[in-house]
Amino acid sequence: MRHIISILIENEAGALSRVAGLFSARGYNIESLTVAPTEDLTLSRMTVVTRGSDEVIEQITKQLNKLIDVVKLIDLAEAVHVERELMLVKVKATEGLRNEMKRLSEIFRGKIIDVTATSYVIEMTGPSDKLDAFILALDEDAVIEIVRSGPMGISRGEKGLHL
Amino acid sequence: MELSGGEIVVQSLKDEGVEFLFGYPGGAVLHLYDAIFHQQEVKHILVRHEQAAVHSADAYARSTGKPGVVLVTSGPGATNAVTGIATAHLDSIPMVIISGQVGTPVIGSDAFQEVDMVGITRPCVKHNLLVKNLADLAVTMKKAFHVATTGRPGPVVVDIPKDITDPAIKIPYIYPKEITMRSYNPVVKGHSGQIKKAVDLLLKAKRPMIYAGGGVILGNGSEELTAFSRLLNYPVTNTLMGLGGFPATDKQFVGMLGMHGTYEANMGMHESDVIIAIGARFDDRVTGVLAKFCPYAKIIHIDIDPSSISKTVKVDIPIVGEVTTVLKEMIDLLKASDTKGDQTALESWWNQINKWRGVNCLEYDRDSKLIKPQYVIEQLYEVTKGDAFVTSDVGQHQMFAAQYYHFDKPRRWINSGGLGTMGFGLPAAIGVKLAHPGADVACVTGEASIQMCIQELATATQYRTPVKVINLNNQYMGMVRQWQEFSYESRYSQSYMETIPDFVKLAEAYGHVGMRIDKPEDVRPALEEAFAMKDRLVFMDIMTDRTENVYPMIEAGKAHNEMKLRVAPGTPINRELA
Numbered sequence A: 001m002r003h004i005i006s007i008l009i010e011n012e013a014g015a016l017s018r019v020a021g022l023f024s025a026r027g028y029n030i031e032s033l034t035v036a037p038t039e040d041l042t043l044s045r046m047t048v049v050t051r052g053s054d055e056v057i058e059q060i061t062k063q064l065n066k067l068i069d070v071v072k073l074i075d076l077a078e079a080v081h082v083e084r085e086l087m088l089v090k091v092k093a094t095e096g097l098r099n100e101m102k103r104l105s106e107i108f109r110g111k112i113i114d115v116t117a118t119s120y121v122i123e124m125t126g127p128s129d130k131l132d133a134f135i136l137a138l139d140e141d142a143v144i145e146i147v148r149s150g151p152m153g154i155s156r157g158e159k160g161l162h163l
Numbered sequence B: 001m002e003l004s005g006g007e008i009v010v011q012s013l014k015d016e017g018v019e020f021l022f023g024y025p026g027g028a029v030l031h032l033y034d035a036i037f038h039q040q041e042v043k044h045i046l047v048r049h050e051q052a053a054v055h056s057a058d059a060y061a062r063s064t065g066k067p068g069v070v071l072v073t074s075g076p077g078a079t080n081a082v083t084g085i086a087t088a089h090l091d092s093i094p095m096v097i098i099s100g101q102v103g104t105p106v107i108g109s110d111a112f113q114e115v116d117m118v119g120i121t122r123p124c125v126k127h128n129l130l131v132k133n134l135a136d137l138a139v140t141m142k143k144a145f146h147v148a149t150t151g152r153p154g155p156v157v158v159d160i161p162k163d164i165t166d167p168a169i170k171i172p173y174i175y176p177k178e179i180t181m182r183s184y185n186p187v188v189k190g191h192s193g194q195i196k197k198a199v200d201l202l203l204k205a206k207r208p209m210i211y212a213g214g215g216v217i218l219g220n221g222s223e224e225l226t227a228f229s230r231l232l233n234y235p236v237t238n239t240l241m242g243l244g245g246f247p248a249t250d251k252q253f254v255g256m257l258g259m260h261g262t263y264e265a266n267m268g269m270h271e272s273d274v275i276i277a278i279g280a281r282f283d284d285r286v287t288g289v290l291a292k293f294c295p296y297a298k299i300i301h302i303d304i305d306p307s308s309i310s311k312t313v314k315v316d317i318p319i320v321g322e323v324t325t326v327l328k329e330m331i332d333l334l335k336a337s338d339t340k341g342d343q344t345a346l347e348s349w350w351n352q353i354n355k356w357r358g359v360n361c362l363e364y365d366r367d368s369k370l371i372k373p374q375y376v377i378e379q380l381y382e383v384t385k386g387d388a389f390v391t392s393d394v395g396q397h398q399m400f401a402a403q404y405y406h407f408d409k410p411r412r413w414i415n416s417g418g419l420g421t422m423g424f425g426l427p428a429a430i431g432v433k434l435a436h437p438g439a440d441v442a443c444v445t446g447e448a449s450i451q452m453c454i455q456e457l458a459t460a461t462q463y464r465t466p467v468k469v470i471n472l473n474n475q476y477m478g479m480v481r482q483w484q485e486f487s488y489e490s491r492y493s494q495s496y497m498e499t500i501p502d503f504v505k506l507a508e509a510y511g512h513v514g515m516r517i518d519k520p521e522d523v524r525p526a527l528e529e530a531f532a533m534k535d536r537l538v539f540m541d542i543m544t545d546r547t548e549n550v551y552p553m554i555e556a557g558k559a560h561n562e563m564k565l566r567v568a569p570g571t572p573i574n575r576e577l578a
């Protein structure tokens, strides 16, 4: 099953490599990983998307918790949560394509954030499968470049992942 | 007090009560070595190879329970230390390894003798730390000792760039007495509800087994384990790392379990209905093939590290906690309980176990004209009255030492179990002897292993550590040869050496006593002579039966009840006489 694990980790040099190294050394699957400092500058928050049986996920969370720099973590699959991913897509927007691109982007609630005579950059957020659907809807030849952040997640309700 | 970085490191070692610093100098640690020069409290032990520094400090830690401390220079000094660090990591040994690093301004520029020590050691340490500011140095040292010695112990590397130890820059020295880290809070006390459940299950058992490991030694829990086991009168088996955690001469002890464990221990595990694992990690050398492991048992597991629990074998009652604390709570519950468990079932279980014991799985040919390695260990046991510290290398000799030297006390059996590092034995013996100058220290080794850190014979001369090297010389990498005999139709590919040095002359060249023993009747007197030489290192080159194998053995893919025995039960041991 797919799990999103959110990790609060000391914002020290090498924190990222400790987490990434753990996944590769133990042969755990890693689909995406995002990391940025939090409102508390001494902490970073990482979001790891991984897949595995219950036993494997249990080992992953135990092994992550065992890293000395990990302060706290939560497996969002165990909580009601929302998740979002950010994507930027650069598409061809030449004469015949411009309107079509604009319309498609609107349907998916994208925003065009850069415009040239021949291209658009479309910004889109949403659950990952919505972003996948948008890519499928695009004509392959029209896509110049895609960049995705990987999903981030947060639990619903008033409780938060804090110290 | 204003101190330079180099002085801060040395002062922090004093504040931690460090007796010995095992190390080797080089460019990046020259400031540090200058600070060492100016004091006497921390004794520096100059080894002949950095790997040995780590092994010596590691064995010092194993034999005392105090952290072992190492100092190496950057680059090659640091990489030479890595095998030792990994060895300590896999056996959860508390250590602090200080490595020099190139100056902060040049880090990342492929500077002279630069390696990314934090990166290289990340997968084989409990934690590592790079000191980037002088102001952080004292706190970082404290953190290193704190992390290394608490929770599940392990090695911690502190990488210190040269400019941090600059003698010209001094700052006030404050060493924290205590430290708390918000990200690191090891559990001590076990969950009382789980402990209660475990005791209930234990008292219902009909065929119980106590399977105790290295965690009992690491957590100083032997007394509690012994009291707990005696209250229950259940059979006790130890892992290789747990030997000495329960007295081997006790009638409840059924020997080591696992690949080279006894018939009674492995059969007991296989047939058991309730197993309590205490500070043991279900290693593959112990379990054999997982699908056939302990098919009838409910399993209780006490371990301080949650990730050890249900890692390979799913357990029924997990208890995360410190071994002594949890066992004490169990002892109290057992004492307070009005039931004593099923005594009739226990009696027939002991009858069964005693039948298995009757197979005499460790019996060997005592009439052989050749020196049997088992015989040497038995004689070693008698000559040292079972009270020596025994270090070992890796191979058949290691297994013979584990099987035939009956350890009654914890921290007496010092070996590399998890990584299985050849070269460990001699530097380990030196570390132990420094910690226990009055005790007998024997290094049981093989002619291949000993050559991996033989240079430490010079360290032993310099620091007058009169250990006894028991070289079980079978002229083969015996353990490798055994596997080749069993699984590769005796194709002995590269498992023997064309040239083996004259160990007697070699020992003498280093200033020690060398002995060569090639007749069984000479073994005992030679051992007596060697151990009577209290102030000399004696290298005993003992020519043993070249073809001897370690039995019992659970081969790959086999279960505990499918052991290969030396002879089928009931057949005479000596093939020629039979």
Ligand SMILES: Cc1cc2nc3c(=O)[nH]c(=O)nc-3n(C[C@H](O)[C@H](O)[C@H](O)COP(=O)(O)OP(=O)(O)OC[C@H]3O[C@@H](n4cnc5c(N)ncnc54)[C@H](O)[C@@H]3O)c2cc1C
Residues within 6 Å of the ligand: B090, B091, B092, B151, B152, B153, B212, B213, B214, B215, B216, B218, B219, B220, B238, B239, B240, B241, B242, B256, B257, B258, B259, B260, B261, B278, B279, B280, B281, B282, B283, B285, B286, B302, B303, B304, B305, B308, B321, B322, B323, B324, B394, B395, B398, B416, B417, B418, B419, B420, B421, B479
């Ligand atoms: C050639 C060779 C052959 C071998 N054959 C065998 C064999 O036949 N049988 C065998 O047993 N081994 C054998 N080994 C050793 C094997 O590889 C493992 O090292 C060993 O089995 C592990 O022992 P352990 O389970 O006691 O764990 P250890 O490695 O000692 O781990 C200790 C466990 O206790 C926990 N712990 C630590 N401190 C505490 C505390 N204070 N409280 C609670 N828990 C704590 C840790 O978290 C860990 O889970 C062999 C090794 C070699 C090199």
Ligand SMILES: Cc1ncc(C[n+]2csc(CCOP(=O)(O)OP(=O)(O)O)c2C)c(N)n1
Residues within 6 Å of the ligand: B393, B394, B395, B396, B397, B398, B420, B421, B422, B423, B445, B446, B447, B448, B449, B450, B472, B474, B476, B477, B478, B479, B480
């Ligand atoms: C550093 C290292 N290299 C290789 C091995 C693999 N290995 C395990 S036992 C062994 C042979 C050991 O031979 P010896 O020291 O003579 O001991 P014996 O088995 O003959 O008693 C080897 C090569 C190892 N454990 N460690």
Ligand SMILES: [Mg+2]
Residues within 6 Å of the ligand: B395, B446, B447, B448, B472, B473, B474, B475, B476, B477, B478
């Ligand atoms: Mg040999």
